[in-house]
Amino acid sequence: MTYPLMALAVGAIVAGFVGIPAAIGGNNAIEHFLEPSFTAERAEAHAAAEPRPNDTVAGGQIERGATATGDVRALEHAPGAAEQSGEHVSRGLEIGLMAFSLLVAIAGIAVAYKFYVISPEISEELAQRFAGAHRTLSNKYYVDELYNATVISGTFAGGRGLWTFDRKVVDGAVNGTSWLTVVSSWFSGLTDRNVVDGVVNLVGWIVQESSLAFRRFQTGLVQNYAMLMLFGIFAFVSVYLLMR
């Protein structure tokens, strides 16, 4: 981990030199490097002020940008008033701000040196005295905890809830359908055995039961049959004679 930090430190020390501002005698190379992106915008504002004949309605943005860049170059060659006032009038202010930021940085380094190197006990004392503030800061204002408690646990709870819903309700409906099919097939089986087959067996049963009564006639004794025949003849003859 030290080597990447070293590389970054070198960058931190050196990188500033590509942008030494004009206020302290540099030529601010980085600003000129970025110029095409920035001047275009400035130039567009400039071009918007005076409409040009070759501007078209549809492609206005692009064409204006393109022609305006040319304008700026012209402006740069002939020192224009607007450009000058924008950058150089506040030179004193610029140096003042630089000095101020330098001061803040040095003060920060000094305080850190005092707190963490010369007398580390101070920082612990402060942490104890302002325990609440220290805890809030150490926990990054509890933003992570806030997210965890709301969005993240909410999403997970929602996921678990829907998973239960999926198993119990949606899949429950599917399994319920299968259960219904099984139950109705069991019921059909019951019906088939008891009702449909029952009717078939009922016919057999009726035939069997009624035979109980009829088979008494089938005694096999010729005398009985002859007797019955005699009774029959007597009955028919009587009916014939009475009805005549």
Added chain:
Amino acid sequence: MNYYLSLILFTPLIGAFLILLVPKEKEDAIRWIANVVAFIGFVISVPLWFWFNPASGDFQFIERAPWIPSVGAEYFLGVDGLSTLLILLTTMMGSIAVLSSWTAITERVKEYYIFLLVLQTGMLGAFMSLDFLLFFLFWEVMLVPMYFLIGIWGSANRLYSAIKFFLYTLVGSVVMLLGILALYFAYHAQTGVYTFDVTAYHKAGFDASLQWWVFLAFFLGFAIKVPMFPFHTWLPDAHTDAPTAGSVILAAVLLKMGTYGFLRFSLPILPDASRHFVPMMVVLSIIGIVYGALVALAQKDWKRLVAYSSVSHMAMVMIGMFTLNPVGLTGSIVQQLNHGISTGALFLLVGVVYERRHTREISEYGGLSKVMPVYAAIFLIMTMSSIGLPTLNGFIGEFLILQGVFVASKVWALFAASGVVLGAAYMLYLYQRTMFGKVENPKNERLLDISNREFATFAPLLILAVWMGIYPSPFLRRLETSVQHIVLRVSPQYAAKYAECNPTVTPERLAASGNPAAKFLAAVPCDINGNPLPAERR
């Protein structure tokens, strides 16, 4: 007359017959035959990519012969850009699935490979058929091998899952068959011809109430297969209990049957009903996107998590499709391919560790990036592809879908985008739990990194993921006319706009003619978005 499609179609079946002749003790011979045949099946399908002419709007490589003349059914094959890409996906994933089974399957090896190859023919046939009865035949042919693959070679709860998969899909497809018959008789009433010719149905205009009913019938068949909320619960069970190759095929290809069905049949044959049902489809898709993602987040089983991510991703595909605009439809098809690639790879990845540890519990893993660095790298790439990281394929699909959805409705786009965020959440959470941290489980300390054979199953998917992510144009170009064909049928605004820049086609003539696309595609000065075509393609 050429037999190119038949050759692609029946190569796996011939392989299955060859294996039938090998005694079942010679397991390695069976494995070699299956692998070689599946690879040949892929190689002979590759020229389709080059021979297919993306500029033509007609079906290509047509094969047509009478099959059951008494009912008007034909052996009628043909492909457009959509089916070309899906066929290539199928042959590639089939070959990968066969290769991935080498060490995973040790029992009933012969039967396993026969079922896998028969399944391959079934899927290819469904993508090639332009005869509705033939399509239905292949659609049902797919069911049987998959049922056995899950039921025999699956894990713990396999019988329950296999029966659930079979019955659920069958319910949908039987209702779909009723829809097919309704169209068949309605077409006869209109024209006096008995035919199952899908291209004829594409040109016909059925009346609204018939369309309404047939759409619902098709919806049941296709929505179960996609699967759309609330018909999705067969999928996590089937995926979780299927053997690795079964899950891969199921995710990469079988789910595409549903979306393919919507694109090939529902939208162009039933345009009025499709428009009518947009709100229902979109609401179900949005629920699917968010619901699937949230449930995935709650999973403790690695494979089940990927299965629920499929529910979410396929809902994304559906919402893209039902924007009914060219961008959304294109994105929807691209995302189908992406889902095949990335989810197929994710199931392969689960299979790799499952073979080593025989558990899918996420909590059993952790810190695998230390012991299996190559595996972790592939898993990371496929995770990113699934999330939709730019430079990988998932981004292109999701971007096009979101663009299409945004044009249709900004509110829908908001919901669809939330699915992308949740997708990142559950995938990264999975990756973190399995790959990062310390190796805490001693059983994970000596896990072997992936073998060369396993790497060979991932290599084509990695290449495709990067290719489609960086340069998707060859894929998009092959889809243009298919998408145009669907949009002209289903979306009157786009058809009118298209007619404006194609002076030979007036809106009135467009309304009068059944299928404007086929007639006028030969000389088209603008594309379906109303942008003038580049000179070399006029």
